[in-house]
Amino acid sequence: MSRAEFEDAVDDAVADIPAELVKAISNVGIVVEERYVPEPGEDSDTVLLGLYQGTPLTERGSWWDAGSLPDRITIYRQPILEMCLSREEVTREIRVTVVHEIAHHFGIDDDRLHQLGWG
Secondary structure, three states: OOHHHHHHHHHHHHHOOOHHHHHHOOOEEEEEEOOOOOOOOOOOOOOOOEEEEOOOHHHOOOOOOOOOOOEEEEEEHHHHHHHOOOHHHHHHHHHHHHHHHHHHHOOOOHHHHHHOOOO
16 A cells, blocks of 8 residues: 555544544644654564554643644554555554544543453
């Protein structure tokens, strides 16, 4: 799957999120990158499909709007392509990853996401 097709699949996954949830998403950018690059001191073999960076809605106080940068969701293309055997699997994994990372924006942690089947 080309980069453009992958990005279109990410856009489609975002478009499938229910409108009432989209309205609640605040100040978040979603981008595609090829691979996660581990931070210094982090296990160099770390592989991520997606990453939410920011302040979840549940942790924002009145201070938050004053000059805060947008939150960022990154979807990592190569690990998803490497783990999937078909275009349908890629599309499904993108959808799961997008939902998973948006859930972090709403303050839902990994344990709860796994319980809900979005881990």
